[in-house]
Amino acid sequence: MASQQFEPPSGTRDFLAGDLRRRERVFAAARTVFERYGFEPLQTPAFERLETLTGKYGDEGDKLIFKILKRGAHEASGEADMALRYDLTVPLARVVAAHGSRLPTPYKRYAIGPVWRADRPGRGRFREFTQCDVDVVGSSSPLVEAEVVCAGADALDAMGVEDFTILVNSRRALTGLMQVYGVPADRAAGALITLDKLDKQRPEAVVAELVDGRGLEQSVAQELVRDVTVEDAVDRMRAALKDNAEGRDGLAEVDRLLELAGPHVGEERIRFAPNLVRGLDYYTGSIWEVVAPGMPGSIASGGRYDHLIETLGGPDVTACGFSIGVERIIGALGDEDQGTDRIDVAVTVMNEDYATDALGFVQGLRRAGHRAEIFLGTSRKLGKQLKWAADRQARYALLQGDDEHAEGTVTIRDMESGNQERVSATDVFTAIDSKFTM
Amino acid sequence: MASQQFEPPSGTRDFLAGDLRRRERVFAAARTVFERYGFEPLQTPAFERLETLTGKYGDEGDKLIFKILKRGAHEASGEADMALRYDLTVPLARVVAAHGSRLPTPYKRYAIGPVWRADRPGRGRFREFTQCDVDVVGSSSPLVEAEVVCAGADALDAMGVEDFTILVNSRRALTGLMQVYGVPADRAAGALITLDKLDKQRPEAVVAELVDGRGLEQSVAQELVRDVTVEDAVDRMRAALKDNAEGRDGLAEVDRLLELAGPHVGEERIRFAPNLVRGLDYYTGSIWEVVAPGMPGSIASGGRYDHLIETLGGPDVTACGFSIGVERIIGALGDEDQGTDRIDVAVTVMNEDYATDALGFVQGLRRAGHRAEIFLGTSRKLGKQLKWAADRQARYALLQGDDEHAEGTVTIRDMESGNQERVSATDVFTAIDSKFTM
Structure with missing residues (x-):
């Protein structure tokens, strides 16, 4: 055998003692916080029926699903009947459908476990990686958002992420903004996906895509981009949404979340960010993202997604969750040895x-x-x-x-x-x- | 969707909070013991390259491997390139080959994690289940057997298995016995596999299989079966092996293990059992199995397997291990609630x-x-x-x-x-x- 054949498969890793202990410390820190909040652990199988997963992640996502070949006499068909789980949310939807009556109401669950995606492996991008999610299923109380945000912030603290900011916006405020600017409802979701690129692309490029790709008028596109990026964006957005019911409700959601969670996560660590869009169109209420100096992109994100569980095959229940990018955090924390490998x-x-x-x-x-x-x-x-x-x-x-x-x-x-x-x-x-x- | 479609795939399980906590307690108990012994944790990917796994588990085993379909343009080929791990030993062999120089000598590792087998699901038989292994790679000292047996016994204690017996024998003593009875070397392994059925089949049936299936003479088969099953089997075996060098070495191995480990696991909990055979022909020295009243079959087993790592694709290093049947133990421990689900x-x-x-x-x-x-x-x-x-x-x-x-x-x-x-x-x-x- 060539020596490369002893390496783990592309995009996966062997964790020897030091690395594994470092990872376990981070997971244990999160687990302790979630347990203190009364979240319950859930562990689902590594694989699901293929039909449980396909069609849930869009065309691009579907291509990244690891499929498992049928066995025995059916192996020769070359067909798959199972697939490795792609995230922890679809299994949650299935569990809510299967065990609904055995679960507490609302169902507050956390899950920390591996998922698999046939992504092109690269720096910090793996085919087997761990996700860390908390979700509350079955309550529309605004206390849920506060609960989830506080739990996530406490978990980040416990993991050793010392300095972070939670950026909050509302899907409904953004929808209201679309209405105010006369963007037709069927183009609004697409326009928001484009707006979300503002953290990676120059404003002019985003304006161009809004016009060419999403069919918005040049002046509308420019105004929109300005509304969410200028320094007084918060005031501009409030002013713009003054007469729009959906938008006002959205802003009220954000205000309530800041009011409830602010004192507990630290007022200086959470703020309204009109330019936070999040491209995922399943969010229905407040949305948030956590950024930390020295860590690229966002290290955690979440929001309210009231109909996703139903879309994913579960019952129609409200839900709100927070997902922490543990791999990114572990990568950034470095490998200071805490001496646990020593022998007495x-x-x-x-x-x-x-x-x-x-x-x-x-x-x-x-x-x-x-x-x-x-x-x-x-x-x-x-x-x-x-x-x-x-x-x-x-x-x-x-x-x-x-x-x-x-x-x-x-x-x-x-x-x-x-x-x-x-x-x-x-x-x-x-x-x-x-x-x-x- | 029919309600059955919300259930986890056949042979797999959703672990809700209570079950999961109960399992975690058992795993944590074992982990604490292994860490105290200086064993290092190892975690390998859920899947390996297909060629790493095929041909390692015999024809029957190969059929039970979950294979992963190639992706993208190659998906249509219906071919697999990866497979879910079938046990924790083949990945260990690969890790020893890949990371040899970074590992301590000897390498004492423990691993507790899921494996996947496309077995027919049944009572207590799952397609996704957890294995719990300790192994020492790279030392032929008889202290290794004592180390591994003591660690396994302490782990069983910590898991809450109150009453168990460790039955010890030696592959070399059994080989010596074959030589004494003039069983040709090429039939000895097969004969031992048949002898191993004595715990499930009547002696006459085993004698018949030794004669018809393994080509032994009727008188030899009868003597062999008697040697390992009668009440004074220990004395008979010692007498039979008096003039056989291989057999004497084997008995000395057993005696040394009992002498070293006995005081620590408790003299009454470990004994020489001439009728313990273990059908796996990769063992090269001491072998053992743990039985516990009220738990069917054996709840743990192990032995020295000095050439297996090489056979599995690793370097030629000595090895000795102990595997604890955690699923069986968790199943038997019942579900007494330890109150950890309560909210303060x-x-x-x-x-x-x-x-x-x-x-x-x-x-x-x-x-x-x-x-x-x-x-x-x-x-x-x-x-x-x-x-x-x-x-x-x-x-x-x-x-x-x-x-x-x-x-x-x-x-x-x-x-x-x-x-x-x-x-x-x-x-x-x-x-x-x-x-x-x-």
Whole structure:
């Protein structure tokens, strides 16, 4: 086999201890916050029936679904009957349909797990990656938005994202704006998708696409772009929507969310952003996105999506959710070692005949809750075993050579200072304990 | 859609909060033990290249592999290029080949994660299920067997399996036995596979298969079966192997393992079992299986398999492992509720205008580490909200009606006793805290 064939498949990763622990710390931080909020964990299978997934992600999305071949006699057909899950939202919709009566009302669930997309792998883009979602299904109270935004913000804090801003807008305010400018309803969704490109493209390019691609008049396109990008955009938008019912409701939604969540996430960390559009046309109410200095794009996003669950095959229930880009965050947090890979005590085996004693030491230390290892190599040389202890980043090493064995003692070596002390074999557990409780 | 279509795919499961928490507790118990032993976690992708998996599990196994269709222009070919992992051992072999130099020597790894097999779903048999493995790669020290057996036994203890027995034998002792009886080397592996059926079939049936299927002489087959099943089988086997070098080495392996691990797992929980065969022919040294009253079949098994990693595409390194049947254990442990689903405090919202206060209460409680929820429904009726608090199994409910709001107080209701007390709104956190620290 060529050596490349030992690498994990393109776009996937092997997580060795250090990476895995770093990821687990981030997930555990989020989990702790969500549990405190009373969100319930949900885990669905890695694959779903093919028909559960197809047609739910648009043409481009459908192409990225990993499909599973039929088995046995049907394998030769070359047809698929299952597919790896593409996100955590379609499985949520299915679960709400399947288990509705067993679920609390509203159903507050969180899910942290892998999804699979046959995307072209690239820097920070994977074919297997973890999503982290909280959603509330079945309540239209404005407290839901506050709940979800507070949970998401607390989770970001707990993950170690120190500095972030939550940008809030309302799908209804944007719809109102379209109405005010006389954009026909059937072109409004498309125009919003184009407007969403303002964070990546120059205003003139967006105006051009609104005119050429979306059929808006030049002057309308220019006004629209100006309304959401200029410095006094907030005031302009309020003024523009003064006489539009849909738009006023949208602004009220935003105001209520800022009023409720602001004191808890920090007033300086959440604000109305008229230029936030979010291209996904399933949002029906408030929408938000979280940006953080030093992290490209947005690190989290969400909003109210009252009819999506039904569109995805579930019942018609209201819903609101927040999705945290954990892969992006883990990538940006860097890999400062928190020392959890270290071994407390490395127990050497200086002589075959002392193996029983050595095993007694290591088992006793483990039972006392220490992270302890016994030398499993065949060499009986001290230097080799001390090198092993150093490689394992052990804080202490236990040595029992002929002298120690004869007198019933053990040498405890501080691996950092090199200091050694000899203690009675019966006192070794107390001696080690005292070093870790100091 | 028919309602069945909302169910998860055949052989897979949705884990709602209660089930998921119960599973997580079992996994976490094992993880804690493995970490204490210095085993390192490893997580590999859900899918591997198809060629990494095919040909590794025999013809029957190959048929059970879930294959993933090629994508894009190649989808029409009906061919697969990837497959869902079938176990955690082949990925381990690939990781050892790919990351060898970055791994500690020996490499002690644990892995707890889902695998997929297109088996016919049935009682306790799933198409997506979790495996839990510890393995040591790269050491031939007999301490490795002791290490792995002690870790597995401690993990079973931690998972709550109270009563179990570890049955130990040696592949080499069994090979020696074949030699003593003059079974040709090329028939020995097959004969051992047949002998392994003794735990499910009557001795006469096994004798018949040894004669008809494996080509052994009637007298040899009878002697063999008797050697491993009679009450004094241990003595008979020792006597039979007295003059056979391979067999003596095998018995010495078993004796050393019992001697080393016995004091730590408990002498009464581990014993030599000449009738333990284990049909898998990749074992090269000690083998073991764990049985527990009330749990069908074996709940864990393992042994030394010194050349398997090479056979699976990795380098030729020694290895020894222990696999715990976590699904079987979770199934047998039952679902005693440990109360972790309960909410500490349910905060009601008696009036739209008091929502800000209510949110302040719930956020303060969460920040203090309590599991607290706020009522997200639209009803403002006390009865409805108290029913919600009861459904969420809340220990306490916070009520703030008009009276309380006017006087700046909150009512704390003990949901079990129904007792209520009114405290100043500023004292509510201290009051709740004191109830949970009492």
